[in-house]
Amino acid sequence: MTRTLLLLFLAISSSVCAQKVTRDQYIERFAPIAVQEMKDYGIPASITLAQGILESGDGNSQLASRGNNHFGIKCHDDWTGKTIKHDDDRRNECFRVYDDPFDSYRDHSLFLTERSRYSELFKLKPTDYKGWARGLKKAGYATDPKYADRLIDLIERHELFRYDTNLDVVVPEPRDSAYFDRNVLVVTYHPNKIKFVRVPLGYTLEQISEETGVSVRRLLKYNELRYDQEVSPGDLLFLQPKKKKAIVKTHRVNKNETMYEISQQYGVQLTKLYERNRMAFGEEPSAGDLILLKGRGK
16 A cells, blocks of 8 residues: 555544544433433433444444434334335344434334333333343343343443433533534534534534535524624534423523523523513523523413
8 A cells, every 4th residue: 555545544534533423422412312202201211322322333333324223223014214224133134214313212212112012111110221121132122132231231331320310401511522622513402302513613604504504594593693693612503493492491590691591501592581581682680590491480
């Protein structure tokens, strides 16, 4: 191999590796969705997360990257959506393809709740992740004889069980993490079921627009930004319209926290936030105030 080809190979390999999703990234990105699915369907969030990690290789498998299929769910007779061929127990088996990862998580919940062979699992306590792991193996979810042990190991090693009792997960506050300390754009889901990104280092609105396919005009509209505003590394930027209400009821205001920051944190339209709290637009709360995020005030 010539020096030029070697350098090219190393550059390509380095680029591919830089794009690879880490275990911590995967957990941070999909924990809110797993918690929401637990609230809607009763499946422990720790189990859902561990299965997603194991089945998708932290979101890096071919099925996950090409088909948004994070649980290795095959086509079966009742599937009418898109498909992809992949070698599993046999060559060229048919697997489901989803428009986005959220649909994969939702289908995973439906897959377990709508099949009678898993019905006994729903009699277990939501904190009994060991019972769920062993029950899934017993019901034939996977052919791997160590499947239950591998799930339990993942849950305990990464303390995923903490999500089984945390029903009010919100988007983590910005911090120095792999979401934006590299030149990588990661699209994920807010607990309020809205696509968003954390702005990576060096990115502009135009670059984010080009990579996500969402126009700058819509990015500004969805995030209630002025045309002359710029984004900074770590900023939360929605790729879809924010909702009229949050999934949690209230928020206690921190020191120097603004209504806009609260609006972005919970994925709630700023105008609706002002209306719900009977505040004049532009008025800011004081530290310790309780802001209503859904429902009606007295």
